[in-house]
Amino acid sequence: MRAFTYTRAKDATSAIKLLAENPNAKFLAGGTNLLDLMKEDVERPNALIDISELDLSEIKPIINGANQGGISLGGLGKNTDSANHLLVRQHYPLLSQAILAGASGQIRNMATNGGNLLQRTRCPYFYEVAMPCNKREPGTGCGAREGINRMHAIFGWSEHCVAVYPSDMAVALTALDATVIVRSANGQQRSIPIADFYRLPGNEPEKDTNLMHGELITAIELPKNRFAEQSYYLKVRDRASYAFALVSVAAALEIEGNTIKQARIAMGGVAHKPWRALKAEQILVGKEATEATFKRAANAEMADAKPLTHNAFKVELGNRSIVLALQMAVNGGKA
Amino acid sequence: MDEHESPELTEEEKQLFADLMPDDLAEIMNTGVNRRHFLKLLTLAGGGILAAQSAVAERVLTRPSRETLPVELAPSSLENGVDIGLKVNGKAHKLTIDSRMTLLDTLRERLNLTGSKKGCDHGQCGACTVIVNGSRVLSCLTLAASCEGKTVQTIEGLAQGNRLHPMQEAFLKHDGFQCGFCTPGQICSAVALLDEAKKGHTSYVTGNVRQPGGPVKLSNEEIRERMSGNICRCGAYPNIVAAIQEVHSGKPVEQVFRSA
């Protein structure tokens, strides 16, 4: 690991200032992604600003503003605490499940909500500094485009990058229309809808998100919804637990009588960002919640998939996963 | 400094050499050359014949390889020194560490607590699991610098004197290991896991996460999911689950004899 200075931030304002002053500085939260990448020489900060002890971990109801009636998760709250908080379990079980589907008990005890959103891709070409990777070193090419790309994207990729984004939590947040609250060096606060937070690779794959250097994620807000009764996070992976998703689906429905009033579907493991399945959602709304409807919705979404050499299986897997996740959502988590 | 390289022998070791290699003692004392070879022989013989011959041999064999702490580096020789104070297994320590030091390396290299193991150093195996401020975490992905004022519990801190922690007893009873490399991490993880269950924590395989949290009774499936962050290359999983289930349920669990 390269040398760096370590500073324990006293408060958010000084943390942001320290970061803004130094383009090579980074915030350290749980460290579960950043330290790993520093050991691999992928991340090379010369200064770490430890924000883990900042007083930004509260989970609380939102009493006014755009997300009134919803809840706010502190940016430095631990993943374990978010997943187990009674407000989250009661009203956003989809989010609890998605967080719990990720990593391990130990890692979730360390990982923070903000850090989780900003974890970087697990593409092996990104991790291996001897390989070309436009995300790690712009201009060197994409090793995975013609390389081993079984784990890679089937939606929204570009010739410059075919990596997928790894967070489970963010997939649920995307389905639930969360807002990321950030504070910048000039003291301004900015609210970024999660749909505008992540990016497709285009020709700037080095940018995962639209967050600017020096901006601190202070909170994540979830609007009120009526999905709690019928939602499910399905994660399909190479082993039963402690592995990243091949494909995951966050499914949430609001059903009145027999008719679907609202539908939210987001997918993980298929794109450079959590993939909102808008086409599938459109087909579901106004229809009866039957297997036939679910199949039509899944087909419509997956018809746009563009698999690479080794990941065509993700198209069929995605298709079946959408159907199964919707079924489990309406059957109280049972298949 | 490696003690094995040192020509200095302890009184016990001198006795042992005198017992077993009377002819070579003088040479060893003068040069130290064969000492290393001799200790290696002893180790190869394991706790077997040699040790059986002599209680002294047994003591020499089972003693930790290094009794003294490594020499403290002068803070000036560290590129980015950070002063920290932390409590490990009830004992307070003040250290100056390189900012890059992980908690795992600090425990192993500076505090001589080598129970916590480095399996992967990348968060992928759980061998380095320790309990910090009551929560199980991975010490390989924790910067020691971030542990200021924190309380760390490692495998060395679980037993009370000669009385093993119930989880240690259960791992012994159920043969919850083969090579033992993953075991300190497994046990620390399991101990903290039972606390999480008492607090009502939920998991990905919990049927309905909306059910309000109170202490939860863990099925074997739940234990497997919650322990998935601890990999065992020897595949002792069925026995590990049995050991944890026994401590969790408070009822004897039948021993499983099958290969994983």
Ligand SMILES: Cc1cc2nc3c(=O)[nH]c(=O)nc-3n(C[C@H](O)[C@H](O)[C@H](O)COP(=O)(O)OP(=O)(O)OC[C@H]3O[C@@H](n4cnc5c(N)ncnc54)[C@H](O)[C@@H]3O)c2cc1C
């Ligand atoms: C073996 C392993 C398996 C894993 N499996 C999964 C999985 O299956 N699913 C999954 O979703 N995740 C998985 N993870 C990833 C894990 O969830 C992330 O590493 C974790 O969520 C990152 O959070 P952190 O607080 O540790 O972030 P850090 O590592 O501290 O930081 C990550 C990045 O975010 C920045 N940052 C952190 N907090 C803020 C903030 N408040 N404002 C602005 N910037 C900030 C940091 O500067 C850094 O660049 C796994 C990790 C490991 C090691």
Ligand code: FES
């Ligand atoms: S050594 Fe820490 S998880 Fe493997």
Ligand code: FES
């Ligand atoms: S006992 Fe050998 S790795 Fe688990």
